[in-house]
Amino acid sequence: MTPAPAAGILEEAATHAGLDASTAIPLRTGAHAIYELDGGIIARIGKPGSADTARRELRISHWLNHSGIPTVQAVETLPQPVVVDSYPVTWWQLIPDHRPATPAELGTALAQLHILTPPTTFDLVEYQPFAGLEDRITTATTLTDDDRQWLTRHYVILRQRYEQLPPVTRASVIHGDAWQGNLVVPRSGTPTFLDLDKVSLGRPEWDLVQLAVDHTDFTRIDTDDYEAFVAAYGGYDMTAAPEFRVYADIQELRWTAFVISLSHHKPAARAEAAHRIACLRGHIPKPWQWNAL
Known part of the structure; x- marks a missing residue:
């Protein structure tokens, strides 16, 4: 989404919300646009047609916080969500003066999240x-034919490999x-989860793989930090x-397909x-250097 x-x-x-x-x-624009308003309120504008997802994020925030998993909190005194031209807008409490978690802090938080009993009052998806991957490859207007064919084959092979994994x-x-x-x-020292739109039921490996490849394929995480992440999670080295x-x-x-989806209107992408x-x-050759967009 563009700023205007x-x-x-x-x-x-x-x-509408007064x-x-x-x-x-403005704090961020992109798939979601995020703004800080007076009074310590954060506005998050979702993708068009995603009001149901926004409602699910609000329920997840409430449930996680009441389950002992510190998570960004919605402003419960405001109407949630407000839908404008199919864009859902949700209101959240500002977390002031915060920093990104260390790998060890992330490992500890994920260990606590992964043993949580799923909610009983609503269903997690x-x-x-693989959601959206094939479509992003087949509909991209900026790919060469050779790259598109290779990516399509790569996608098919990965689906086959994934489907052959032992069942959970x-x-x-x-x-x-x-x-x-x-x-x-934040200053309180309590690590707090953000961005709840992908909270779901699944293999815990999906929460471990990002730091794992940051260590192995990109060397963005050094050995000491990665070992601290593994130890904090409980010793499982993915x-x-x-x-x-x-x-x-x-x-x-997935990371590559996301950038492909932006490339039709962003030269840098x-x-x-x-x-x-x-x-x-x-x-x-690895280690790779990829730029964030």
């Missing part, structure tokens, strides 16, 4: 690691996008698991997508 329409949606939603958006500070004995509550920026630590590459390859294809595809195809 996001600002208009925010203004209309704020008026808030003043004239001094709102099943995590879908118990699905865990997972965050779905677990990295240090989605667990923040990089030593025989199925590690299945999860790693799927995760890296088009260049980054080409770079990531070259990495996946083995044309660029």
Whole structure:
């Protein structure tokens, strides 16, 4: 979402909720737009048509906090969500003066999350690691024919490899996008989860693979920090698991497909997508350097 329409949606939603958006500070634009309003209120504008997802995030926040998992809290005195032109706007309490979690803090928080009993008052969706991937590849307008064919074959192979994994004995509550920026630590010292739109039931490995590949394929996490993450989680080192590459390859294809989806209107994304595809195809040796978008 570009800043101009996001600002208009925010203004209309704020008026409906009795808030003043004239001094709102944009914090992030993209798939979601996030603004800080006066009074310690954070506005989050979701994707068009995602009001049900927004309602689910609100329920998840309430449930996790009451289950002993510190999570960003909704402002319960405001109407939630406010839908403007199919865009849901939700209101959250500001977490001031926070920093990203350390790998050890993330490992501890995930260990607590993964043993949580699923909710009984509503259903969590099943995590879908391949959701939207094929469509992003087949509909992309910026790919060469050769890259599209390779990505399609790669996608099919990864689905086959994933479907051959041993069945899970118990699905865990997972965050779905677990990295240090989605667990923040305020002055109180209590690590707090953010971005709840992918919270679901699934294999816990999906919450472990991001730091694992940050260590093995990108060297963004050094050995000491990664070992601290493993120890805090309880000693399970995903990089030593025989199925590690299945999860790693799927995760890296997901990251690449996301950038592909942006490349039709962002020149920087088009260049980054080409770079990531070259990495996946083995044309660029590891450790890789990928730019965030």
